[in-house]
Amino acid sequence: MRKFEGKVLFLDRSDINTDEIIPAKYLTEIEKSALGPHLLEDLNLEGFSTDSDEFKQSSVAITRANFGCGSSREHAPWAFAECGYHTIIASGFARIFRQNMFNGGLLAIELTEADIEKIFNKYSSCQDVTVAVDMDSSTLTVSADDQKSTFEFVISGFDRALVEAGGWLEYADENYD
Amino acid sequence: MxxxxxxxxxxxxxxxxxxxxxxxxxxxxxxxxxxxxxxxxxxxxxxxxxxxxxxxxxxxxxxxxxxxxxxxxxxxxxxxxxxxxxxxxxxxxxxxxxxxxxxxxxxxxxxxxxxxxxxxxxxxxxxxxxxxxxxxxxxxxxxxxxxxxxxxxxxxxxxxxxxxxxxxxxxxxxxxxxxxxxxxxxxxxxxxxxxxxxxxxxxxxxxxxxxxxxxxxxxxxxxxxxxxxxxxxxxxxxxxxxxxxxxxxxxxxxxxxxxxxxxxxxxxxxxIDADALVPVATFGYKPDQVKTMDELSGQRVDQVYLGSCTNGRLEDLAVAASILDGKKIADTVRLIVSPATPDIYSKALEAGYIKIFMDAGACLTNPTCGACLGMSNGVLAEGEICASTTNRNFNGRMGKGGMVHLMSPASAAATAINGKITDPREYL
Known part of the structure; x- marks a missing residue:
């Protein structure tokens, strides 16, 4: 199985919707590769810029409640994947977005609001924050400088199987006629 | 059980x-x-x-x-x-x-x-x-x-x-x-x-x-x-x-x-107490940000959109037509009406609703989702505001920099007449 670790992009807002992740005008693209350059381009969030190193170099996003609400467009997780993101950690996801992540073999990890709050308080102003996910123990570790915090998370057996298989299509091919 | x-x-x-x-x-x-x-x-x-x-x-x-x-x-x-x-x-x-x-x-x-x-x-x-x-x-x-x-x-x-x-x-x-x-x-x-x-x-x-x-x-x-x-x-x-x-x-x-x-x-x-409800619309960029039409009354709109999978059906067109009958929309707005299917369009034509809309100054489009998600047929410009019978008011949903007030077809029709947010009960 692939490794889920990397630098962190903080998106400090709830209800970031799929129009903000990838605007509808790009839904005319059939090729996933065309979506990457437009990831989060309409996101109005203080301190956020798609020109920042933090945005360009990260592969894990940490955010708050109801992430990915709105449209069913799988273009949203595709755009993240095209930009090298494989893990999104939030206090909650919209159902379709979350399933789209797992269906593509990506991780959508839900932590409690209290744990998300702790991460934002302790790490969001640090430089070079990283996350490493340990799928075997269902824990993730946030690190920066000489600080380190580990959090447990819950992932359903089904979602874990999708991640291990590389996605729902791969899993369904093995298990359903 | x-x-x-x-x-x-x-x-x-x-x-x-x-x-x-x-x-x-x-x-x-x-x-x-x-x-x-x-x-x-x-x-x-x-x-x-x-x-x-x-x-x-x-x-x-x-x-x-x-x-x-x-x-x-x-x-x-x-x-x-x-x-x-x-x-x-x-x-x-x-x-x-x-x-x-x-x-x-x-x-x-x-x-x-x-x-x-x-x-x-x-x-x-x-x-x-x-x-x-x-x-x-x-x-x-x-x-x-x-x-x-x-x-x-x-x-x-x-x-x-x-x-x-x-x-x-x-x-x-x-x-x-x-x-x-x-x-x-x-x-x-x-x-x-x-x-x-x-x-x-x-x-x-x-x-x-x-x-x-x-x-x-x-x-x-x-x-x-x-x-x-x-x-x-x-x-x-x-x-x-x-x-x-x-x-x-x-x-x-x-x-x-x-x-x-x-x-x-x-x-x-x-x-939910239905008796206590009055006409409402959204005011922000999330569908749960709701105020009464009365509270929002008088706010500027540039476009009014009647259509979509939420409110583009015959009864929606009927109620809007009943309000717009014999009236003109304000000079400062454009009204776009998109019947949701050819059958609805055809029935609206037979019932005279299409004529009412056209006489009022509306643009009729073919059935499409286009404007609702800012893809075609009614995209907003930066800074524009749309009173819309659709279902999503996310920032930029109907066009980058545009804003959407979600409301009923009756409210949209009343708003089109005045060119600003208007409680439909004034016209019923």
């Missing part, structure tokens, strides 16, 4: 439970449009699996950008069109015969009580109005659905919404659902099914029920269900009568067998 309608549908359609709490269901109807389906089609072709599990259970329509506006959207339409022909999908609706998916598919009788329905479109929850478990999914779920006729869901906990009392004059299903969303919030029903109950619901037309169910996803719900009853049966009768040997009572009994049991277990019960 003790089952909700969703429990019953899950039990009937269960393929297996591969892991505790995850249910793989057989799907009765897989619906497809030209925005989220082509990527699935091309992937199936690339994998050497260009086939469908059952062409009679797949329905396809070109609706988001139609007729195509440029080479890219023409290519998307062509991928869908060629695939439908290649795979002998008979229920494919091309330019001229096409309408907004969540209006045309129920109009054709494709959705029945107790069905499982998926589509690569978040407003697929609309069809819960027929007592179906109908959920929006992404392209990968759609692809597996097309290929294998299955889809996976978590166990559905259900929130019961009791609508007590009756809506007053000038207050419609749209006002009711906006109020419900403001109570439950944008993620208050995430991973839940919602059920709509109460005398007001049983007296509602299917069109109004679809308006309610359509916006269930705006509070995070997987689907929003109304119990199938006489109204549902009347709507579907011509499509189902042969299945029941013309026996309406047997059909009704079958429809009602899907009802949630009296002792069904709910995650939560929410009481």
């Amino acid at each position: 003790k089952q909700t309608i969703a429990d019953k549908i899950f039990e009937k359609h269960l393929r297996n439970e591969p892991f505790p709490g995850s249910f793989v269901l057989d799907i009765d109807v897989v619906m497809c449009h030209e925005i989220t389906t082509p990527t699935a089609i091309l992937d199936l072709v690339a994998r050497g699996k260009d086939r469908v599990f059952d062409p009679t259970k797949i329905k396809a329509v070109i609706d988001h950008v139609t007729p195509s506006k440029d080479s890219k959207t023409a290519a998307q339409a062509k991928v869908l069109r060629d695939w439908a022909r290649r795979n002998e999908i008979k229920d494919f609706f091309d330019v001229g015969r096409n309408g907004v998916c969540h209006a045309i598919f129920p109009e054709k009788g494709f959705i029945r009580p107790g069905y499982t329905v998926i589509m690569g479109d978040s407003h697929t929850c609309t069809h819960g109005a027929f007592g179906a478990f109908s959920a929006g999914v992404g392209t990968t779920d759609l692809e597996v659905g097309i290929l294998k006729g299955v889809c996976a869901f978590r166990k559905p906990a259900t929130i019961k919404i009791n609508i007590n009392g009756k809506l007053r004059k000038g207050v419609y299903a749209k006002d009711l659902i906006l109020h419900i969303i403001s109570v439950l919030t944008v993620n208050g029903a995430t991973d839940h099914v919602v059920e709509f109950h109460g005398e007001q619901i049983t007296e509602m037309t299917m069109e109004s029920r679809m308006t309610l169910s359509n916006m269930a996803v705006e509070m995070g719900a997987t689907t929003g269900i109304c119990m199938p009853d006489e109204v549902t049966l009347d709507f579907l009768w011509e499509f189902v009568k042969e299945d029941y040997n013309n026996d309406k009572e047997a059909a009704l009994a079958d429809f009602k067998s899907w009802h949630s049991d009296d002792d069904a277990v709910y995650a939560k019960v929410v009481e």
Whole structure:
């Protein structure tokens, strides 16, 4: 199985919707590769810029409640994947977005609001924050400088199987006629 | 006993439970449009699996950008069109015969009580109005659905919404659902099914029920269900009568067998007082930010949009026409009317609504989703404001830098006349 670790992009807002992740005008693209350059381009969030190193170099996003609400467009997780993101950690996801992540073999990890709050308080102003996910123990570790915090998370057996298989299509091919 | 309608549908359609709490269901109807389906089609072709599990259970329509506006959207339409022909999908609706998916598919009788329905479109929850478990999914779920006729869901906990009392004059299903969303919030029903109950619901037309169910996803719900009853049966009768040997009572009994049991277990019960409601609209960038039309009264709008899977049906056009009859819209606004299907358009023409709209100064477009998500046929410019009968008011939804006030068709019509937000009761 692939490794889920990397630098962190903080998106400090709830209800970031799929129009903000990838605007509808790009839904005319059939090729996933065309979506990457437009990831989060309409996101109005203080301190956020798609020109920042933090945005360009990260592969894990940490955010708050109801992430990915709105449209069913799988273009949203595709755009993240095209930009090298494989893990999104939030206090909650919209159902379709979350399933789209797992269906593509990506991780959508839900932590409690209290744990998300702790991460934002302790790490969001640090430089070079990283996350490493340990799928075997269902824990993730946030690190920066000489600080380190580990959090447990819950992932359903089904979602874990999708991640291990590389996605729902791969899993369904093995298990359903 | 003790089952909700969703429990019953899950039990009937269960393929297996591969892991505790995850249910793989057989799907009765897989619906497809030209925005989220082509990527699935091309992937199936690339994998050497260009086939469908059952062409009679797949329905396809070109609706988001139609007729195509440029080479890219023409290519998307062509991928869908060629695939439908290649795979002998008979229920494919091309330019001229096409309408907004969540209006045309129920109009054709494709959705029945107790069905499982998926589509690569978040407003697929609309069809819960027929007592179906109908959920929006992404392209990968759609692809597996097309290929294998299955889809996976978590166990559905259900929130019961009791609508007590009756809506007053000038207050419609749209006002009711906006109020419900403001109570439950944008993620208050995430991973839940919602059920709509109460005398007001049983007296509602299917069109109004679809308006309610359509916006269930705006509070995070997987689907929003109304119990199938006489109204549902009347709507579907011509499509189902042969299945029941013309026996309406047997059909009704079958429809009602899907009802949630009296002792069904709910995650939560929410009481809504319909009598107290007044016309409302959204004011911010989230569908749960709701104020009364009175509070918003006088605010500027640049465009008014009447249409969409939420409110582009005949009764929506009828109420707007009754307000606009003999009147002109304000010089400072443009009104765009998009009947949701060709049949609705045709009936609106016969009823004289189209003439009323044109005389008032409206632009009539063919049936399409275009303006609602800022793809075509009414995109806003930076800084513009639209009073809209659609379902989403996200920042930039109808065009980058544009703002949307969601409201009922009556409110939209009154607003068009004044060129600023106007309580429709002034015109009733």
